[in-house]
Every structure is written in C-alpha cells, then in structure tokens.
Amino acid sequence: MHFLLAILLVLAALPVRAASEEDQRHFAEYIRPTMMTYCGKCHDPDKDVPFFEAEKVEDISKNRGIWYHVIDQLYNRAMPPTDKKQPSEEERLSLTVWIMEYLHKTACEEGEFAGRITARRLNRLEYDNTIRDLIGLDLGFSDTFPTDGGGGEGFNNNGETLFLPPILMERYMEAAQDILDLAIVSPGLERTFANKAFQPGVEGRTRILKQGDEASVLLNIYVAGDYRIGVEARPQNEKGGQLVLKVDGIAAHRFQVEPAEKKDLRTAVRLSRGLHALTLQVPGKGNAFEMAGLRIKEDWKIPSKEKQEIHDRLFLIDGPDKQPETLHKDKQAWAREILKNFARKAFRRPVKREELDRMMSLYERAGERGDPFSECVKLAMKSVLISPHFLFRIETDKRGEGYFAVNDHELATRLSYFLWASMPDRELMDLADKGILGDPKVLLGQMQRLLRDPKADEFVRDFTGQWLGTREVGRSVAFTGREISKTFTMEFAEDSRGEPVEFMKHLLRENRSILELIDSDYTFLTERLAKHYGMEGVKGKEFRKVARNNGQRGGVIGMSGVHMLTAFPNRTSPVLRGAWVLETMLGSHVPSPPPDVPSLDSVTKKEKKLTLRQALEKHRDNPSCAACHNMIDPIGFGMENYDILGRWRDKDKGQPIDSRGTMPTGESFDGPGELRKVLLTRKMEFAKHLSSKMLGYALGRSLEDRDQCTVEQLAERLAENDFKSHVLLEGIVLSTPFLNRQRMGKDE
Numbered sequence: 001m002h003f004l005l006a007i008l009l010v011l012a013a014l015p016v017r018a019a020s021e022e023d024q025r026h027f028a029e030y031i032r033p034t035m036m037t038y039c040g041k042c043h044d045p046d047k048d049v050p051f052f053e054a055e056k057v058e059d060i061s062k063n064r065g066i067w068y069h070v071i072d073q074l075y076n077r078a079m080p081p082t083d084k085k086q087p088s089e090e091e092r093l094s095l096t097v098w099i100m101e102y103l104h105k106t107a108c109e110e111g112e113f114a115g116r117i118t119a120r121r122l123n124r125l126e127y128d129n130t131i132r133d134l135i136g137l138d139l140g141f142s143d144t145f146p147t148d149g150g151g152g153e154g155f156n157n158n159g160e161t162l163f164l165p166p167i168l169m170e171r172y173m174e175a176a177q178d179i180l181d182l183a184i185v186s187p188g189l190e191r192t193f194a195n196k197a198f199q200p201g202v203e204g205r206t207r208i209l210k211q212g213d214e215a216s217v218l219l220n221i222y223v224a225g226d227y228r229i230g231v232e233a234r235p236q237n238e239k240g241g242q243l244v245l246k247v248d249g250i251a252a253h254r255f256q257v258e259p260a261e262k263k264d265l266r267t268a269v270r271l272s273r274g275l276h277a278l279t280l281q282v283p284g285k286g287n288a289f290e291m292a293g294l295r296i297k298e299d300w301k302i303p304s305k306e307k308q309e310i311h312d313r314l315f316l317i318d319g320p321d322k323q324p325e326t327l328h329k330d331k332q333a334w335a336r337e338i339l340k341n342f343a344r345k346a347f348r349r350p351v352k353r354e355e356l357d358r359m360m361s362l363y364e365r366a367g368e369r370g371d372p373f374s375e376c377v378k379l380a381m382k383s384v385l386i387s388p389h390f391l392f393r394i395e396t397d398k399r400g401e402g403y404f405a406v407n408d409h410e411l412a413t414r415l416s417y418f419l420w421a422s423m424p425d426r427e428l429m430d431l432a433d434k435g436i437l438g439d440p441k442v443l444l445g446q447m448q449r450l451l452r453d454p455k456a457d458e459f460v461r462d463f464t465g466q467w468l469g470t471r472e473v474g475r476s477v478a479f480t481g482r483e484i485s486k487t488f489t490m491e492f493a494e495d496s497r498g499e500p501v502e503f504m505k506h507l508l509r510e511n512r513s514i515l516e517l518i519d520s521d522y523t524f525l526t527e528r529l530a531k532h533y534g535m536e537g538v539k540g541k542e543f544r545k546v547a548r549n550n551g552q553r554g555g556v557i558g559m560s561g562v563h564m565l566t567a568f569p570n571r572t573s574p575v576l577r578g579a580w581v582l583e584t585m586l587g588s589h590v591p592s593p594p595p596d597v598p599s600l601d602s603v604t605k606k607e608k609k610l611t612l613r614q615a616l617e618k619h620r621d622n623p624s625c626a627a628c629h630n631m632i633d634p635i636g637f638g639m640e641n642y643d644i645l646g647r648w649r650d651k652d653k654g655q656p657i658d659s660r661g662t663m664p665t666g667e668s669f670d671g672p673g674e675l676r677k678v679l680l681t682r683k684m685e686f687a688k689h690l691s692s693k694m695l696g697y698a699l700g701r702s703l704e705d706r707d708q709c710t711v712e713q714l715a716e717r718l719a720e721n722d723f724k725s726h727v728l729l730e731g732i733v734l735s736t737p738f739l740n741r742q743r744m745g746k747d748e
Helices: 003-011 019-037 057-077 089-105 124-134 167-185 305-314 325-329 330-348 352-370 373-385 408-419 427-433 439-451 454-469 490-509 527-532 561-567 574-585 602-608 611-618 623-637 672-680 683-699 705-720 725-733
Strands: 192-193 208-212 214-221 225-235 241-247 250-257 263-271 273-283 288-298 402-404 524-525 544-547 661-663 667-669 740-741
Touching: 019 057, 019 089, 057 089, 057 705, 089 263, 089 544, 124 241, 124 330, 124 454, 167 305, 167 373, 208 214, 214 288, 225 241, 225 250, 241 288, 241 408, 250 263, 263 705, 273 325, 273 661, 325 330, 325 454, 325 490, 325 544, 330 352, 330 623, 352 373, 408 427, 408 439, 408 667, 408 683, 408 725, 439 454, 439 725, 454 490, 454 561, 454 683, 454 740, 490 561, 524 527, 574 611, 574 623, 611 623, 623 661, 667 672, 705 725
Parallel strands: none
Antiparallel strands: 192 288, 208 288, 214 273, 225 263, 225 288, 241 250, 241 273, 402 740, 524 544, 661 667
C-alpha cells in the first residue's frame, strides 16, 4: 500500500495529543490540496458546506460535525458525484483514515462530556433476568417478545433501537399475568349459584326451563385450570330429556337425563383466566327442566414448595422483608406494605406516595367486586409489571449547560445492568438509600462484588458474543451438506460459542491482560472441541483451561467460532477473515467494494487453475481493489491454516497452505502464530477499540464524537497498568459519562 497509509496506520496507535508540526505539515501539504482537487469547485468557503474554511489543521476542531460528514461521504463514495473527477481508492482511504484519527486525537479539546442516555426499555435478556431477581421465576418469559435489534456500538441494549411496538405491549400484558399467576397462590374457587343468581331473573327458588330457554351466570376465574360443575335439575316429562351446558356461548357438555327424581348432573370443564358466562339451555322439542342451582369447584392442587415460598416472600410472610403477623389482620395496611416493597424493587428506586395510591385504587376496585385478597394484590402488582418505570430505565433530566451527576439509585441501576443485565440487589439499593454509592471507593468495591457474583456471567456471555459475533454460530451461521453436517452439530456449535465466553470469564476473574485476547498460550476447551482441534487429554463436557504454545491456538483468532463466522459454506475467505480482524479487533472500518468490480468467484471461475491466494493477488491488480485488499488480505492469508470449521490444516486441495503475509507497515509473518505477534504491535488500537465497545455496552447508547476523549483516557490508563482487564472496567465505572448525564438544552 502507499507509504502514506502505512504512516497513518502507525499514527492511529499514538496517544492523544494536540496538533503537532507533522499534523500541520501533512494537512497543509496533502490533505487540504487533495480535497481541494476533488471537492473545491463545489465546496469553496462561499458555498453551503464551508469545510474549506479550515485553512489550518486546528480549524478542523471548530467544525467537527462537518468533518465527520466529510468522512461519511468519502467512506460511502457518495462524494464526489459520479460525473465528477474521482479520487483513487488509495486517496479516498488515506483521507478518511487521517481525518478520523485527527478528530479522535483532539476529542478532549472541548472538555469532559457525559452524553445523555435515552429512556430505554429492558431488552429480552434484561427482562428475564429482572423477573428472575424480582420474583424468583427463571422461565424465559420473553420468548414471545419480538427480537431486539442491535444499534450504536453493535449491541442490543442500545436505547435508540429498543422501540415499543404495539405487539410488544400486548406481550408485556400477557407475560405480567402469566408471571403473577405462577408466583401467587390463589385460594381454590368454590361457589354455588342459586336460581335467583341466573339471568333472566325469576321469582322463587326454582325455575322451569322449556324448549329453547336459557339461563346464565357470570363467573370470574382467577387461575386457568380444570373446574368441576354440578347442576341440580329434574326433567318435567316422562321421557327425560337433554340439557346443554355452554361456556361463553359454546356447548361444553350435553347431559342426557333419564326420567326420575331430581338429578345431580356433573361434568368437568377447563377454563382460562377471566370472566366467563356459564349457560344452561334446553334444546329439542318437548324438553323441560326444573332448575334448582349450579355449583362450581376448582380442581385445586396444593402449590409446590417453590411456589409457596415465592408467594410468602412477595406477601412479606417470609424472607428478609417479613412483616409482623399483626399487620396481616389489617388487610388494607398489609396490601400497602406488599405493594410498596414490590414496587420499590421493580422501579429500582423509592416509590412516590401518589404512585402507591394508584396501586391501592386497583386493589380496592378488585375488592369491591369480591375478589379474594391475593387476587386484589395481584391486580395491583400487574400494574407495576406493565408500568414504564419497570419496563424502562428512566433517569432524571435537568436543563442548562454542562452535565450533572446521576442520583445514587440511577447509578445503582447503571452498574447492575452493566455487569448483571438485571436489577440492583438489596446491598446496592441500601447504599443508594444512604447516598454513599457515588463514593469512588464504595462504587469500585461494589463493582468488584458484582463481578465475583455468578450473575456476572450474563455480562460476559452477552458482551463477548455480540462483540465478536460468535453468538450467531449455530443460529444465523450454520453449515449443511452431507459431509460437513457430521461435524457441524448443535452440540459442536454450542461449544464453539462457549469458547470465547469462557476465555473472557477467565480474563475478568483473574484480572488478566486484555492483550491475551490477541495472543495467549492457553484456551478453554471441552472434550468435543479438543478432538475437533486434534488435541488429546481433555475429557468431559465441561470447559477447562488447556495450555497451548505451538502457535496454532491462543487468542480469539484461533477459535472455531471466529472461523465459521468468516467463511463461506464451501471455502475459506481471507478477505472476510482479514476484514473481521481489522473491524472487530482493531476498529478499522473496511469500506464496501467499489461498484463495477468483478467478484472473486468470477475470477476463479474464469481461471480455474488459480489457487485462492493467486486469485486474490490477481484481484488486486485492479487499482480500485488494491488499496483495501493490501490492508485486508495479508491478515486473512495468515489465518489460512484454519478450514471453515476452524480445524488446522497444512494443505488445501492437495496444495501446501501459503500463510505468509506482509502488512502495509512492512512487518512480515508466516502463519497465525507470527500474525498474533504482529497484531500485538497495534495494541493501542486494540485497547481503544475494546474500550469504545465496552463503554458503549455499559452506557447502552451510541458513542458520540466527544466520547472519544473518554475512550482515549481509558486506553491510556490501560497502557499504564499492563492492560489489566479490571483497569478497563474501573475506568468505565468511574468515567464522566457513566457517573453523569448531560443537561438538556433550551430547545429540547
């Protein structure tokens, strides 16, 4: 690649600094003249997009938004217009990289920046985890919810993409009812309806139903299940007759009644939760019955020990919030305490008096219609589970300039959803109540406590799988075919997804260097995965640490999940693999191919004798392709010893694998072992990119230009502390955007 681009790639790894003499010279001698050549005619200072007002390099920072727009236009080839003179791909790439790096290096010039996190709903993982910790049920209630889309830094916890379509609100209503039905013990229903309870009404104790007559009662069912129904009736003719029981207008049972004295007719029906109409009808000519009443009894079962424990804890009968038995005699006061305790946990903050009053109004309404105590409380609890204060993470806003510290309860929520993808626990809430969680020592102590908890595995699994993309293996990424399907099983896919997760767990538990993600002398394997890699001595289905020092494994580029992500169904792809390393590990944007460039497959079809490497080299003969492929392909060649499933190979189709590569900056290597050493020379790029990814995940929003200052600070602190993983987490938790919130402007 052009020598200029090689310099730019090295510059990307330098720490943040003010504009240097080299920046001044490069801008004056190359950047501005080159852009003037292709853009100056339309965008001189007198036109509508005055980026050429930047006559000195420092002027770029005065109009940062415009210069980010310049990057987008160049990167997407939207400018210059197609009928105008075009820069070469090498020029386009070098301009884009330099401008981006300069904007990043100067991000701190405008001072500290907190940003604003939009009120965002819980994603599916967070919803299930929160229900688990709030109520005690871990049953995947979000399975019926629409899939959460990724956004911003590529994660599905980004508030900008967590919309609330009408169908999801319906699912929330259904899930809330299902959850509370499974958690709360309702008394068994047993009720008798005398004739006067039926409609139409009659005088006296008995009623006569003749041909075509109907009599109905309304019944509220609290728990879906089986119910036994008994009807007292006497036929009014010598032949007996037929009596029909309808449920909500549909015939549920037909009683054939022989002539005799009064009959006790019995049947069983399955009823869903809700209001039902039970109707008795006399069909057929000449039929008539004397009715005496109807009984219904729930086929009630003793609740399981687990359900009773959940019920008792929610109703403050047992557990850390247990209330004195004297309170239980005052149902109104008892219900208020139950709801106050429940809503405080669900809302992740103290409950306001007016909020509690609204919940109690629902409790009272249910009581007025005769519902049992547990059902009255359940109705009010349902309002909590469908409240925006439960479904959304809502933070206080203030107007003015600059930023302000979030309150301790909001900070507790930020920390717990970052590391647990769930609600704060009692200890976090108690510290927030005392107003001391914002103390740096207290906050870091809580961060370490949360990391030690098994619930932190959710953070590792979710972040790692989305960052690397490996969570899609066995889902959207799958391989079929007679031969390959023998190896690519769902069990193998599960192990391949698990390897990077177990690796990251170890990294965080032991506070190891993040650089081990690039190169390490160990990995984590199951017996199945070890055999796949051709390794002996690993037994069992559980992951365990396995030492490796032969250069074949270690770091994420030796993992099968990565290779399946970056391969076609029938062959490997050095281009996809090289682009994955650049984008996922180093944060270097790889532009899409220019238009009208022939695909690699068309080259190989035309010249069938070419190896994959030879075809790529021929592909790079096109100047439009060379600029990017000179950067991408060498990395991909270094990974060619892995087949599409990540198995090691020395030959491909009988030909020796050529895994040599030379980077644009001049470093040469042969094979993945040496490639890892070359990638370690770009450790600051990796540190910045991982910092930006984890910061975006922690905040649940897209990063902005001014967030780059925080990213640079995180990376510098990592470099000063041997790149220890906890240093990154501590830096994020103590960062300005994590602890604070930008104030709203006057026009917002």
